[in-house]
Amino acid sequence: MTLQIGTNWAGNLAYTAERIIAPANVHEVRDALSGVRRARAVGSRHSFNDIADTSGLLISTERLTESPVVDAERRTVRAGAGTRYGDLGAHLQREGWALSNLASLPHISVAGAIATGTHGSGDRIGSLASAVAALEFVTAAGETVTLRRGDADFEGAVVSLGALGIVTHVTLDIEPTFQIAQHVFEELPLQTLIESFDAVTASGYSVSSFTTWRTPETIDQVWVKHRKDAAVPTPTALFDARPATVDHHPLPGQTAESCTPQLGVAGAWVDRLPHFVLGFTPSNGDELQTEYLVPRDRIGDALRVVRDQAGAVAPLLQVNEIRTVAGDELWLSPSHSTDVVGLHFTWLSRQPEVERVLVDLEEGLLPLGARPHWGKLFAADREALRRAYPRLDDFTALAERYDPEHVFRNAYLDRILG
Structure with a gap:
């Protein structure tokens, strides 16, 4: 599905991608990445800088919204990357479940919010990313990677800035509705x-x-x-x-x-x-x-x-x-x-x-x-960010390992990661 490239939500950034597509499943994501030199994912476009821009292919997650699957025993829900939090919340409410928190806007997509560390509010409640129990993404080489809480790379991969691959599914912790x-x-x-x-x-x-x-x-x-x-x-x-x-x-x-x-x-x-x-x-x-x-x-x-x-x-x-x-x-x-x-x-x-x-x-x-x-x-700048985020160099090494050809790099990541 081909779309208009357009701008971010605020209109302060016009994307510079050559083209944009909206795959509907993991197989279409994998096919889209075949032979591509540069690519980035874009969700609800609610970023105010060029984090989601690319000089190559922009992959919209808006059709990666298959029906969420609740695992009542594990108290988790598996959702497509492009699912909006408001839609996921309505589905969970109908089934008697809840997320521990939501951001100010229910319009934002699950994967995009998680990748940037977006959050709600509460003294004892973590960011939206802290509710992630498992993450699935497709690398530039076409490999589908699933990382679960406790895996070696998990804590580095959740807030990923889109640097590791195209996230296709996220599994989140849930609790009974309230x-x-x-x-x-x-x-x-x-x-x-x-x-x-x-x-x-x-x-x-x-x-x-x-x-x-x-x-x-x-x-x-x-x-x-x-x-x-x-x-x-x-x-x-x-x-x-x-x-x-x-x-x-x-x-x-x-x-x-x-x-x-x-x-x-x-x-x-x-x-x-x-x-x-x-x-x-x-x-x-x-x-x-x-x-x-x-x-x-x-x-x-x-x-x-x-x-x-x-x-x-x-x-x-x-x-x-x-x-x-x-x-x-x-x-x-x-x-x-x-x-x-x-x-x-x-x-x-x-x-x-x-x-x-x-x-x-x-x-x-x-x-x-x-x-x-x-x-x-x-x-x-990068040096100030290294002081603020003490694991930034570790993340840079992780990104190099999952994306050695820098397919998911863009001007934003070049500034951040060097």
Whole structure:
């Protein structure tokens, strides 16, 4: 199936591939790679840099969406690489199962989110990649490789940046379905968040704070997603913040039509853990995104860095989301070996100005141990990334072993891996 090459979701990158195809199964992926000198996989196109671009063949995963298969005994589900999390979640809910977490958008594809270390929120919940129990991919040589948790290469291969091959299937951990009630609180003092950070993020199963930094000493909104089967009671107060009386959108001035229900109305995990509902596109893509994952014990310092640069940040910013992620052992995971806090910036589509601000932000955040999200805009060069990601050289060696002819290399990986 041949497609239009087009742009990424945000429209800030036009792909430079010679052509794009959409294989429907492993055999078609293998055939597509035969004799190709350069190739990359692309999923829902929700990356903001050139990680998925190539000078050769772009392989879309949009048709790698065969019906998920649940293994109730092992508590896993096997899904096609191009399956959107929202669609997978709906399938699991019908069968009485759940994923432990979801990202803000249910529209993103399983393999793409995992390959870049994308995450949701929760003190004791890892990134989406941490739920991977097994990974299947096709190498440039046409070999189908399956790696399972515990295999020698597994921890290096899950967050792969697309450097090892074309992922065709992913097996994820699941658990029995559960319900979530979502509450929003307004105008939490920044100093309260810094001083009582652990208490704020422990107030729910998943907690996200949002601010525009237009009022630098105030966090605009805190979204608390409370698991109904939890031992702790439903939150009715959050320090000095006001409980919201209407549903909110994270962006000021936007209607909540595209957002998941709030005001404590309980619903299935798949309908509450994302901030946005699958039936709506939360925006037209008219935005840019950046995220830095900061070691949890440095979050106070990191928030002060952003506050001190609010004068430069706020005019370019739509919203900044602050949320926690539990640590894991995946080599290129932004939460590798430590619990982290994500500082996620949704910018206006003014890329040259945003890129200049990123240099100053990174000057303050990288010395704190912050790690850039692989699929978003950042300024860090390879040496800075080696300091942030201590297993980067090990991953480079792993990529050389699986892709010695550099079929899956592109300009992005050349910058990252050398």
